[in-house]
Amino acid sequence: MLFHVRMDVSLPHGMSEAEAEVLKRVEREKAQALQAEGKWRHLWRIVGQYSNVSVFDVENAEELHQLLTGLPLFPYMTIQVMPLCRHPSSIHADDR
Ligand SMILES: O=C(O)C[C@H]1C=CC(=O)O1
Numbered sequence: 001m002l003f004h005v006r007m008d009v010s011l012p013h014g015m016s017e018a019e020a021e022v023l024k025r026v027e028r029e030k031a032q033a034l035q036a037e038g039k040w041r042h043l044w045r046i047v048g049q050y051s052n053v054s055v056f057d058v059e060n061a062e063e064l065h066q067l068l069t070g071l072p073l074f075p076y077m078t079i080q081v082m083p084l085c086r087h088p089s090s091i092h093a094d095d096r
Pocket residue numbers: 007009027028029031043050051052073
């Protein structure tokens with residue numbers, strides 16, 4: 001099942017540079033592992049914002065919830081989720 005997800009990141013002003021760097025590194029490792037697994041299919045930066053739009057390919061909403069809440073930056077993100085289904089006019093066979 002595909003989900004469009006928008007993540008807006010807002011780190012606390014009081015967070016040290018060192019702590020932010022560690023969080024971002026651990027987040028990157030997790031994000032890249034999920035991409036390698038095929039679960040995080042697209043990851044795009046929104047120009048000019050500390051935000052991304054992503055497409056996840058997971059079994060169900062419960063799996064997506066577990067995955068998102070497990071992200072190191074989760075406490076500092078506002079997340080919007082849109083479930084997707086195949087568009088009848090799409091010519092791409094792998095749209096799920
Ligand atoms: O930078 C972001 O958009 C937040 C988060 C998503 C992937 C990642 O590495 O960090």
